[in-house]
Amino acid sequence: MTTEELIAARRAEQWREELRKNKKNKERTDIPRVHMNELDAEYRSHNKEEVNLGLTAEQAMQEAQRCLDCPNPTCMNGCPVSINIPTFVKQIEKGDFLEAAKTLKETSALPAVCGRVCPQEKQCESQCIYTQKLKKEAVAIGYLERFAADYERESGQVSVPSIPEKNGIKVAVIGSGPAGLSFAGDMAQRGYDVTVFEALHEIGGVLKYGIPEFRLPNKIVDVEIDVLSKMGVKFITNCIIGKTISQEQLQEDGFKGIFIASGAGLPNFMNIPGENLIGVMSSNEYLTRVNLMDAANPESDTPVLMGKRVAVIGGGNTAMDSVRTARRLGADRAIIVYRRSEEEMPARIEEVKHAKEEGIEFLTLHNPLEYKGNEKGCVTHMVLQKMELGEADASGRRRPVPIEGAIETIEVDEVIVSIGVSPNPLIPQSFKGLEVTKWGTIVVNQESMQSAVNHIYAGGDIVRGGATVILAMGDGRKAAAAMDADLKK
Amino acid sequence: MNKIVSKEHFSANVVKLEVEAPLIARSRKAGHFVIVKVGKTGERIPLTIAAADTVKGTITLVIQTVGESSRKLCELNEGDYITDLVGPLGQATHIEKVGTVVCAGGGVGCAPLLPIVEAMHKAGNRVIVVLAARTKDLVILEEQMRANSDEVIVMTDDGTSGKKGLVTNGIEEVINREKVDFCVTIGPAIMMKFVSLLTKKYNIPTVASLNTIMVDGTGMCGACRVTVGGKTKFVCVDGPEFDAHQVDFDEMIMRLGAYNGLNKK
Numbered sequence: 001m002t003t004e005e006l007i008a009a010r011r012a013e014q015w016r017e018e019l020r021k022n023k024k025n026k027e028r029t030d031i032p033r034v035h036m037n038e039l040d041a042e043y044r045s046h047n048k049e050e051v052n053l054g055l056t057a058e059q060a061m062q063e064a065q066r067c068l069d070c071p072n073p074t075c076m077n078g079c080p081v082s083i084n085i086p087t088f089v090k091q092i093e094k095g096d097f098l099e100a101a102k103t104l105k106e107t108s109a110l111p112a113v114c115g116r117v118c119p120q121e122k123q124c125e126s127q128c129i130y131t132q133k134l135k136k137e138a139v140a141i142g143y144l145e146r147f148a149a150d151y152e153r154e155s156g157q158v159s160v161p162s163i164p165e166k167n168g169i170k171v172a173v174i175g176s177g178p179a180g181l182s183f184a185g186d187m188a189q190r191g192y193d194v195t196v197f198e199a200l201h202e203i204g205g206v207l208k209y210g211i212p213e214f215r216l217p218n219k220i221v222d223v224e225i226d227v228l229s230k231m232g233v234k235f236i237t238n239c240i241i242g243k244t245i246s247q248e249q250l251q252e253d254g255f256k257g258i259f260i261a262s263g264a265g266l267p268n269f270m271n272i273p274g275e276n277l278i279g280v281m282s283s284n285e286y287l288t289r290v291n292l293m294d295a296a297n298p299e300s301d302t303p304v305l306m307g308k309r310v311a312v313i314g315g316g317n318t319a320m321d322s323v324r325t326a327r328r329l330g331a332d333r334a335i336i337v338y339r340r341s342e343e344e345m346p347a348r349i350e351e352v353k354h355a356k357e358e359g360i361e362f363l364t365l366h367n368p369l370e371y372k373g374n375e376k377g378c379v380t381h382m383v384l385q386k387m388e389l390g391e392a393d394a395s396g397r398r399r400p401v402p403i404e405g406a407i408e409t410i411e412v413d414e415v416i417v418s419i420g421v422s423p424n425p426l427i428p429q430s431f432k433g434l435e436v437t438k439w440g441t442i443v444v445n446q447e448s449m450q451s452a453v454n455h456i457y458a459g460g461d462i463v464r465g466g467a468t469v470i471l472a473m474g475d476g477r478k479a480a481a482a483m484d485a486d487l488k489k
Numbered sequence: 490m491n492k493i494v495s496k497e498h499f500s501a502n503v504v505k506l507e508v509e510a511p512l513i514a515r516s517r518k519a520g521h522f523v524i525v526k527v528g529k530t531g532e533r534i535p536l537t538i539a540a541a542d543t544v545k546g547t548i549t550l551v552i553q554t555v556g557e558s559s560r561k562l563c564e565l566n567e568g569d570y571i572t573d574l575v576g577p578l579g580q581a582t583h584i585e586k587v588g589t590v591v592c593a594g595g596g597v598g599c600a601p602l603l604p605i606v607e608a609m610h611k612a613g614n615r616v617i618v619v620l621a622a623r624t625k626d627l628v629i630l631e632e633q634m635r636a637n638s639d640e641v642i643v644m645t646d647d648g649t650s651g652k653k654g655l656v657t658n659g660i661e662e663v664i665n666r667e668k669v670d671f672c673v674t675i676g677p678a679i680m681m682k683f684v685s686l687l688t689k690k691y692n693i694p695t696v697a698s699l700n701t702i703m704v705d706g707t708g709m710c711g712a713c714r715v716t717v718g719g720k721t722k723f724v725c726v727d728g729p730e731f732d733a734h735q736v737d738f739d740e741m742i743m744r745l746g747a748y749n750g751l752n753k754k
Contacts, residue, residue: 199575199705199707200575200705200707201526201533201572201573201575209705209709237573238575239512239575240575240576240578240707243516243577244513244516244575244576244577245512245516246516264709265707265708265709265726266708266709266711266723266726267709267710267711269711269714269721271721275721276714276715276716276721276740276744278743278744278746278747279747281710281711281712282710282711284709284710284711285704285710285711288704288705288709288710289704293532293533293704294530297530299530300530300532301528301530301531301532301557301558301561302532302533302704303532303748305747305748376743376746377740377743377744377746424707424708424709425708425726426707426708
């Protein structure tokens, strides 16, 4: 059966037909989109409790009624891992929450994660008929995904996708972030003997070291990883492929396919004076200390600077994560410094909204020129150039240009530079035969994710340079399908 | 989890641990380091590998107690396990035959110097080792150095062993009596700074192995960044060894103090 036929067959099931007849489309479209329940902004800005509380069962069932169960579900085109969106939404409408969770797991290894951090407004929800044709707010697919995954986890009846007979073929995954986990789940479901190698001491990659607890609690990630373990996926921490074990040794150990998902590495700096002062650091360092090493906890041996006047340079989701973390660690002033205007900010609208509610200041159209420090080498001031928007640049966004003479200096005791990352150089340096771009990303076939070496595939930030969790997961799925086809030849 | 198979006290504050790590023992080269974490709440700290035994599948680490994390590691005993150990990391030392090589080690830095001394000697170089310490009890690995080099000069601040004086006095003595083609130095940052100033005066190419603050050790965090030749470099992936004459040691020494006063216990 083709995908289209499969979608049609499930839509034709009797319960779906009955559900559609239950309510007229007009009644469905009249229901307003649900609002996410959230913690109070003042309360949450002093702790690491999760901001979004999820939907109640009543809210979820009502929101699910808004979905028109379209014969051609365009929402699915917007999902990089092809979740059967109408099926799981209708299962929620019917009250079959556990079934909805199973539907999610057919194609996604991380539904509770995606339900939280996926930019649905740019993915599935942007393709929803409400957005496209009705000019109304989309069905809250992301909230519903989170609801089904959370319901299953909290019910204690976490299902494990069924595994066909093992085929005994060993495949290796390098990196346990979203791309690697997605690939591992798909290959395990196809019967492969999957081993995931992780450089750090924890499984989860950016989901653990990068995304803060208040947006994605670690215990949620651990439950999804546990499902993969139950599916037979082996995890090896503290192991760096290319260093601890070489490419050749992996092959000698019988691994027939390798998926490289080693992620984003080197943080970018602006190379301006004073950037190496004490108190100026990358968002990777700051977030790794707080998230992976739990440095804000007095019990942890890892230190972290807890500034009172913290500036975060950048306008992406990582910048928002950093500035909101700084606020939670006691900053009186936590400031976003961004060289363009708010309209051009790459961060999710929800993150910007949450940040503002928590008292984060936004210095848009400002760009740091220099940092100044005291006699101990600690940063004390930052010199900012005010900007204005000029002509559109290659990215289609209006280029920020300096306003001559408009320079101001503000007091800071901590600066977090969050202007992107370059790919991790460890794998490109240590693997033979790969084609690597001048930016350090691995070149792959866009359809199959296959690299210049036949049995080696790659995906996620090591290919994209810097992307989202869901795009990385989509790469993992594509690579799994292609590697499977290739190994079965 | 990596088991400690033997422990030896070099001095009150310096401990040698031999740790089971067969994969690292197999792939490490002179100059490589590992990241070590003790306990669930432990800190990740970098340590340069002092030796490896591929038959036993072990690596050797020499640790000086300087803070909470190194104290925890030094308190572990034979039979205990190190919670997390990952490596080998960094670029290996570039080894080639260049002629006469002076290897200058200070304090606990003499431990990671040993594999470089061995490799340089094996490559056919005339190797002169200058070992420096505050006092006699802190001079380590003297016998092993003698076994793997052409000459060992010991310098102590108080003259209780070898000659009285600093590491730079020992190096200058060699420079004054014979042609030196290359110098390698590992030790406290301030010591490496002065070794570098000395060899620069005599135009002797020199590499220094830097031990900066790190978190992940794989290029991800940038905590270890140093300025080399005016450019920012990451010690973990670009180093740990750099052209000493290009390193901004003053900035490095400043950055090593980033968390002084923030130590939690």
